[in-house]
Amino acid sequence: MSESEQRYVSLQDAADILGVHYMTAYRYMRHGRLSAIKESGVWKVAEVELQRFQAEQNESKESSSQTVKKNQSRSQAPWHDRLEACLLTGDGAGAWSVLEAAIDSGTEFEEAYLDVLSPAMAAIGERWHRGELDIYVEHRATTIATRLVARLGAKTARRGRTRGIVVLGAPPGERHSLAIAILADVVRLGGFEVHDLGADLPAESFVSAVRHYDDVLAVGISATSAESCVLVSDLIVQLRDVMAVDTCVFLGGRAITSEAAAHELGADEWASDARSFVAALDLVASSRNKARRTQGSIS
Structure with a gap:
């Protein structure tokens, strides 16, 4: 031919x-x-x-069992441990090389974010909380990780039709913008248009941003401390005043430990982790599209 x-x-x-x-x-x-x-x-x-x-x-x-074992060994390589070692020593170039090697070996981009980068940063955070690391080491690692997310994000950017607009952010006092940035990229991989407002955002600015975007599918709010929960509850009340009735509010983060806790603060859904958030967004998008098609056929 x-x-x-x-x-x-x-x-x-x-x-x-x-x-x-x-x-x-x-x-x-x-x-x-x-x-x-x-x-x-x-x-x-x-x-x-x-x-x-x-x-x-x-x-x-x-292929043969021997090849399968080799592939399993490669996929189970301790990438997050290797990345953690680079982050602890401030080796930004080495950290990026680890991520590239993981991806070249078959690690998907979502896995690079959630199974390599996130565990490495979590381990460093835990060591700092135990007093094993100076604060500058944790800050330096976070700065490097932020650059890694930016580079990964450039590689994973999608063009074309979006499945819906998602706005992410955290209330005043929250400092964990890296986790929100990672979540934003993972949601983008799911085909959604994401607007990452970062952490420590005044309620009025959060509300203004949601009002600014047309037809928002969902709003995701992160809370990592008990102090944030009071602010989150008030924020959701203010968001309800400007959102469409079918816009879904998600709550997640270390301070939100159950679906009941999320509902008590006024949210529609609880996001226990990034993967469950994307899965729930899939359902919300499908449900809204179906409802609007039904409404259109009736009218």
Whole structure:
């Protein structure tokens, strides 16, 4: 079959067919594992090439037990321990190299955020709380981690149609902006448009931001201390005055330990962690779209 007779799909469509993130498919292409052509600024993959790649992937899954063990060993490499070591010594370049190595070995971007970077920072935070580290070490690690999130975010940025607008932030007194930044990128990987307002945000500014964006799907508020809970409750009351009735308010963070606690403070949903938050957003988006289609057909 000549090149002109071949049927092509976009690299994004190829990623969807393979069940991977766009950047993973792009990495396959850059590493020569998946052939593609660039046409009018868009990467395209021939259907026959995609079928060849899928067959190769299936053969890999059915390979010998020895190969499986090697792959398992590679995927179970202690990436977060290696990253923690770099962060503790202030080695920013080494920290980025660890993340790149993890991704090149098959770690998905969501896993890089939640199973590599987050555990490394949590371990450092726990050591500081136990008095094992000087505060400057923790601050330096946080600064490096913030730069890592920025670099990862640039690699994972998605274009095209959004599944809904999500606004994230934390009330006055909160200082954990890194956790919100990580959450924001993970939510973006889910196809949502995210506006990260950071931590320590005055209530009136939070309300103003939500009022500014059209048709907000959800608002996520983080609280890590008991003192924040009183502020959160008041913030939600103010947000209700400017939000659409079908905008969902989520509460999460170390201070919110149960669904009941989230509801008591006025939230619609509890986000126990990043993955559960994205899963709940999926349901909220689907439910709202269905309700609006039903309402449209009635009217």
